[in-house]
Amino acid sequence: MRSIIVLLLLNLLTDCSVSITVKVPPGFVVAHVGSTVILPCWISPAQNAEAMEIRWYRQKQFKTPVLLYEHGRIQDKQEESFRNRSSLTPRSDHSGGLKGGDVSLQLEKITIQDEGPFHCYVSGHSAYDSAELELKVTAPGSAPVLFPRALDDGRLNVSCSSSGWYPEPNITWTSDQGKTLRPAGVSLHRAADGLFSVHSWTTVSPSDAQLVSCSVSTTTGESKEGNMDIQGFISSDPWKPLFITFTLLFCALLGVAGLILYKYRGKLTDCENGPVEERKGYxxxxxxxxxxxxxxxxxxxxxxxxxxxxxxxxxxxxxxxxxxxxxxxxxxxxxxxxxxxxxxxxxxxxxxxxxxxxxxxxxxxxxxxxxxxxxxxxxxxxxxxxxxxxxxxxxxxxxxxxxxxxxxxxxxxxxxxxxxxxxxxxxxxxxxxxxxxxxxxxxxxxxxxxxxxxxxxxxxxxxxxxxxxxxxxxxxxxxxxxDCPVTVESPVELTVSLLYNWNTDA
The missing domain is CATH 2.60.120.920 (SPRY domain)
Structure with missing residues (x-):
C-alpha cells in the first residue's frame, strides 16, 4: 500500500514538472504600418521549447497559422499573407530564446490587415497552453497643410488637409487663445490601401485670433499639428488678398481650360478632318x-x-x-x-x-x-x-x-x-x-x-x-x-487642387 502511494506521488510530481503556462504582456502591442514588431510570448516558469510545437495563429485559423514551429524547425504551412515576413525572434537579448522558453513572434512590413488578436499556442509532450495578444496598427499621417482664402467680408476661410492616417483620424481647430474653433466642414476619404485622408476648413476673423492651429489625431495617440499666422495674410490693403485669390483662380481656370482642350483635342481634329469613317487609321x-x-x-x-x-x-x-x-x-x-x-x-x-x-x-x-x-x-x-x-x-x-x-x-x-x-x-x-x-x-x-x-x-x-x-x-x-515610383505633387499643383476643393466644399 505504501509503495502505491509513493508511485502516485511520483506520477503527480512528474505531471506537475511538465505543465506549461504561456504568458503574454497585459494590454496590447502597437505597431506602425510598414514597421517591424515583436509580439512577446514566453513559457513560465522558463523551460526549453526547442522540442515543442509553437503555433501562432489568428482567430479561428488554427489550421492555417501565421507561423508553425514543429520537429525543431519552422514549417512551410502558414497563412499566405504572412509568408516571408514572420519569424520566431527573442523579445529581448536576455530572454534566452527558445532554450529559455521565449517563443515571441516577429512580424515585418506591418499592414492594416494585421490588426487584431494573435494566439500564441505551445504544446509539449503531455501538456499545452495558449494566450491571446492584441495587435493595434497605426499610421501617423502627413503634417497638416493649411491654406487661407480671403472672403469678401474680411474674414478668412482656412483649409487644412492631411493624408496617410490609420485608424480614422479626428481633426480639431484651435486659436492661439486656446479657444476651440468650430469647423465649417470636414470630409474624410479612405483609399484602397485602407489609409485615411482628411480635409477640413473653418472661417475666422482677425479679431478672433492671430494664430490658427489644425490638429489631426487618432485614438491610438498619434497626433500632428499645423499652424498659420492669419495676421500675416490679412493686409491693411483690402485689395491684396483679393488679388492673390483672383490670381490663383485665374491660374486654376487656365489649367482647367488646358485640360478641356487636351481632353477634346480628338473631337476638334474630327471636325477639321471631315467624317470619322473616312479618316485613315481610325x-x-x-x-x-x-x-x-x-x-x-x-x-x-x-x-x-x-x-x-x-x-x-x-x-x-x-x-x-x-x-x-x-x-x-x-x-x-x-x-x-x-x-x-x-x-x-x-x-x-x-x-x-x-x-x-x-x-x-x-x-x-x-x-x-x-x-x-x-x-x-x-x-x-x-x-x-x-x-x-x-x-x-x-x-x-x-x-x-x-x-x-x-x-x-x-x-x-x-x-x-x-x-x-x-x-x-x-x-x-x-x-x-x-x-x-x-x-x-x-x-x-x-x-x-x-x-x-x-x-x-x-x-x-x-x-x-x-x-x-x-x-x-x-x-x-x-x-x-x-511598384511605381512615388510622385509628389508640386506646390503649385497642390495649391490649385486645394483651391478647387475650397470652391467646391466651402
Missing amino acids: TGVQMSDNAYENASVDINIEDLRKHAEQITIDRENISPDLKITNDCKCVRDSPDYHHTAEGFPYQLCAFGAQRYTSGRHYWEVELTRENTPAKNYWLIGVVKHGNHCGKDRSALTPSRGYWFLCSDGKNGFYTNTDSPITLSISPRPERLGVLLDYDEGLLEFYSVKESKHLLTMRTRFSGSIVPLFNPGVGDKSPLKIV
Whole structure:
C-alpha cells in the first residue's frame, strides 16, 4: 500500500514538472504600418521549447497559422499573407530564446490587415497552453497643410488637409487663445490601401485670433499639428488678398481650360478632318454603352503615377495552370501546362486582390525582362469582382463585366468587343500602364517606355472592379506587376487642387 502511494506521488510530481503556462504582456502591442514588431510570448516558469510545437495563429485559423514551429524547425504551412515576413525572434537579448522558453513572434512590413488578436499556442509532450495578444496598427499621417482664402467680408476661410492616417483620424481647430474653433466642414476619404485622408476648413476673423492651429489625431495617440499666422495674410490693403485669390483662380481656370482642350483635342481634329469613317487609321467604334478609342499620343507618365496603386494577385482565386511568386507580383504559365487547343488561352486568368468602387487607380505591368524579347501573349484589363474566365472569348464581353486589351502573338492586338477591334501598336509594349477611372467610366492603356497613349475604353462600371491578368503561354518572360515610383505633387499643383476643393466644399 505504501509503495502505491509513493508511485502516485511520483506520477503527480512528474505531471506537475511538465505543465506549461504561456504568458503574454497585459494590454496590447502597437505597431506602425510598414514597421517591424515583436509580439512577446514566453513559457513560465522558463523551460526549453526547442522540442515543442509553437503555433501562432489568428482567430479561428488554427489550421492555417501565421507561423508553425514543429520537429525543431519552422514549417512551410502558414497563412499566405504572412509568408516571408514572420519569424520566431527573442523579445529581448536576455530572454534566452527558445532554450529559455521565449517563443515571441516577429512580424515585418506591418499592414492594416494585421490588426487584431494573435494566439500564441505551445504544446509539449503531455501538456499545452495558449494566450491571446492584441495587435493595434497605426499610421501617423502627413503634417497638416493649411491654406487661407480671403472672403469678401474680411474674414478668412482656412483649409487644412492631411493624408496617410490609420485608424480614422479626428481633426480639431484651435486659436492661439486656446479657444476651440468650430469647423465649417470636414470630409474624410479612405483609399484602397485602407489609409485615411482628411480635409477640413473653418472661417475666422482677425479679431478672433492671430494664430490658427489644425490638429489631426487618432485614438491610438498619434497626433500632428499645423499652424498659420492669419495676421500675416490679412493686409491693411483690402485689395491684396483679393488679388492673390483672383490670381490663383485665374491660374486654376487656365489649367482647367488646358485640360478641356487636351481632353477634346480628338473631337476638334474630327471636325477639321471631315467624317470619322473616312479618316485613315481610325479605330474608334461605338458598341452600345462602350466606346473604344485608339490614339497614339505623347503623355506624361508621372501624371498617371500620381494615382499609382500597390497591386497584388489574389492567390486564392487563380487558374491552377498558373504559377505566381511569393510576393504575388509575378505570374506565368506553369511548366506542366501544355496548351493544345487553338487560339488564346483565355481561361488562364489571375485576378487582383484589390477591389475598386470609385476613384482613379493606376498600375504598371512589366512585359519583358533583361536580355529577353517582350511578351507576345498577354491579356490585361479589369473585371467585375466574382467573374471567372472561361475558354470561350465570346463570353468575356463588357456587357458581362470584362474589359481588356489582348496581345495574341501573330494575331496582333485586339479588344474584347463582340466584334474584336484590331489595333496597330508598334513597337510591342515592354511595360504597360493601366488607368482605371471608375467614376468617369474609363479604362486606359499606355506604353510606359514610349510614353504613348494606346487605347481608351469607355463604359459604365457598377459593383466592385478588380484588375485582370493573363500571361498567355509559351513566352520566356513572365508577366510582372511593378511598384511605381512615388510622385509628389508640386506646390503649385497642390495649391490649385486645394483651391478647387475650397470652391467646391466651402
